[in-house]
Amino acid sequence: MLLLMGMCAFSLHAQKEIKGRVLDSETLKPVPTVTVTMYPVGSQSILTYTMTDEDGTFILKSNDMPDSVTVSVRAMTIESQSKSIKSDIGFVEFVVKEKAIELKEVIVDAPKIRQTGDTLNYYVSSFLDETDRSIGDVLKKLPGIQVLSTGQILYQNKEISKFYVEGLDLLQGKYGIATNNIDAKQVATVQVLENLLYDVQYNGILSHTASIEYPNNSHSLGVNFSLGKSIDAINSEVKFFANYNRNNSIVLNQGIISDFISNSFTISPSINTELGHYFIINYNASYSNSRSEIRKNKMPKIHYFTQALTTSFIPVKNIIVLPKIRPLVNKLNKNG
Amino acid sequence: MVSGQNTIDSIKIGGIKLKPDQQEVLEKANWGVYYQFSQKATDHGKPVIVTDTLLLAIGNTQSVFLDPYYKDNLEKARKQRIARSLKTRKMDPSHRWVDEVIEYIDATSDYIEENNGDPVQIYKNRKTQTVTSIYNAFVDNIMCEQKISEFNNWKITEEIDSIFGYLCQKAVVSYGGRNYTAWFTMDIPVNDGPWKFYGLPGLILKVTDNDSLFQFLAVGLQQYKGNAEIVRDKVDYEKCDLKTFNKFVDKERSKDVVSFYHNGYLYMTHKKKSIIYPEMEVIK
Numbered sequence: 001m002l003l004l005m006g007m008c009a010f011s012l013h014a015q016k017e018i019k020g021r022v023l024d025s026e027t028l029k030p031v032p033t034v035t036v037t038m039y040p041v042g043s044q045s046i047l048t049y050t051m052t053d054e055d056g057t058f059i060l061k062s063n064d065m066p067d068s069v070t071v072s073v074r075a076m077t078i079e080s081q082s083k084s085i086k087s088d089i090g091f092v093e094f095v096v097k098e099k100a101i102e103l104k105e106v107i108v109d110a111p112k113i114r115q116t117g118d119t120l121n122y123y124v125s126s127f128l129d130e131t132d133r134s135i136g137d138v139l140k141k142l143p144g145i146q147v148l149s150t151g152q153i154l155y156q157n158k159e160i161s162k163f164y165v166e167g168l169d170l171l172q173g174k175y176g177i178a179t180n181n182i183d184a185k186q187v188a189t190v191q192v193l194e195n196l197l198y199d200v201q202y203n204g205i206l207s208h209t210a211s212i213e214y215p216n217n218s219h220s221l222g223v224n225f226s227l228g229k230s231i232d233a234i235n236s237e238v239k240f241f242a243n244y245n246r247n248n249s250i251v252l253n254q255g256i257i258s259d260f261i262s263n264s265f266t267i268s269p270s271i272n273t274e275l276g277h278y279f280i281i282n283y284n285a286s287y288s289n290s291r292s293e294i295r296k297n298k299m300p301k302i303h304y305f306t307q308a309l310t311t312s313f314i315p316v317k318n319i320i321v322l323p324k325i326r327p328l329v330n331k332l333n334k335n336g
Numbered sequence: 337m338v339s340g341q342n343t344i345d346s347i348k349i350g351g352i353k354l355k356p357d358q359q360e361v362l363e364k365a366n367w368g369v370y371y372q373f374s375q376k377a378t379d380h381g382k383p384v385i386v387t388d389t390l391l392l393a394i395g396n397t398q399s400v401f402l403d404p405y406y407k408d409n410l411e412k413a414r415k416q417r418i419a420r421s422l423k424t425r426k427m428d429p430s431h432r433w434v435d436e437v438i439e440y441i442d443a444t445s446d447y448i449e450e451n452n453g454d455p456v457q458i459y460k461n462r463k464t465q466t467v468t469s470i471y472n473a474f475v476d477n478i479m480c481e482q483k484i485s486e487f488n489n490w491k492i493t494e495e496i497d498s499i500f501g502y503l504c505q506k507a508v509v510s511y512g513g514r515n516y517t518a519w520f521t522m523d524i525p526v527n528d529g530p531w532k533f534y535g536l537p538g539l540i541l542k543v544t545d546n547d548s549l550f551q552f553l554a555v556g557l558q559q560y561k562g563n564a565e566i567v568r569d570k571v572d573y574e575k576c577d578l579k580t581f582n583k584f585v586d587k588e589r590s591k592d593v594v595s596f597y598h599n600g601y602l603y604m605t606h607k608k609k610s611i612i613y614p615e616m617e618v619i620k
Contacts (some may be wrong), residue, residue, distance in 0.1 A: 032397065032463055033396070033397050033462045033463055033527070034525075035416055035525045035526075035537045035538070036537075037522070039539045045494055045539065046492050046505070049536075049537040051462070051527055054463060074522070074525030074537075074538075075525050075526075076366060076367070076394070076396065076524075076525065076526055077396055080525065100366070101524075101525070102500065103367070103523070103524060103557060103559065104557070105555040105556075105558060106501075106554075106556050106558075106561055107559055264528050
């Protein structure tokens, strides 16, 4: 008796399986990738689930299958169907009608803002109303942005430093004109650039050129300057060129970097000058990227923007060279 | 509504190529599910949350998960580059690019940083249960095929919730060294989900990892009226394993193309991003 009970209990909890097939009612062809789910009768908790194969068949396996179960078949392309069956039935077949499932659409309002890294993109069309005339009207609605009546723009309560139109700083601070006059419908995106690197880093040192008079025929000049974060981009060899511009003729000398520590450079170009002339000095930095880095990753055929890499440069424009030699500065000042 | 859907009669979802003869049509797309993807990254060591809106386009047996703006952004960046370099050459009006780039000709700012969005596109085939990650670049294209056995081991719990009106059930799984909690709905009977996730008897509308580094949350649902297709670039793909693929993508994702227009020359280089993204798959 005990043994019998034990066997009963064993058979109750043994792994059972139900095989089945899903066919199309019109063509009687098998329907693949249908979701098949099994519940205890009258319950919503899923016992097990599977998907039909290419030939429309499925196997539902469970360690704990009650005597009767509900099997339901669902897919995007068929009308869903459920059958309540005894779990020892072994095989169950569903003949289903083809029907594209109707779902309630949810208005996609998410892509209004897209943020990656420092740049926040606002898609203007998703904020645009009929009544909006100027871009200022739209800007007012963007989260984080305030527009004053003067046309001044605040982003997170700080006045913006630049207003670019198509990437150009056309209006240089008088952008209020633009805020109130650019047609909102002509604008696709508004970008908020935080920490615009090159502007921040090079402000001051790039704004004008210096004229320097050298007293001697040959002169050595030491220049220290920091390029800020811009250079941490490139783990590559860096060369500096100095352009000496005198009476529209250009002499090109090559500067040498003697130090490359934490983005700060010391260059010591050796300059041969003629006595008593004025020079405008521009420094350019160029990078020759050997692409060796990319080659290292064991996929030799893979590279990215090949052409761009072979000719990649960052110009450092018109760095003012402030000579440390006092008599020279005095002389400059005297000359006005 | 979404850029990339250039014409009403044909929306091509996937790849980076624009011409039909460079695309391989895999299947018609029936539904588009938009997910907001948030991840906890660090910027200059400070924690930031980066959010993106990504699209899962679902067909009868296949799907693709991608950044719907990526293709357009790439194309726009390309045209801008051409426009700027043409301008620097005192553009010859007979140049073959002129018509295409005319709208960008004035875009000659001193500095442009290209940030085109998420480059990885994930294709799933429900028939073969394969997940194919693709990274298309202009020169080479790499691909990683996976059969993710971990997704056979979802544990469905009794907990329920509602995500934009759909009744969802909770399920948990471990994959790639992380533990995930997903919410799926039986009302959308598609064995699919955001990113690589699949393996549940209904569409996954929300996924979070237990360290709260990532979250995918469905925010929109759109029906395509027979006019959308899942496509893939018809190119030679270099196949590699997941580790190599992720390493490559991380490397590419860690830098932006930056360009200057200066003294009549267009300069281009890469700039390292200050932002560091968490790894979704921790592979030993």
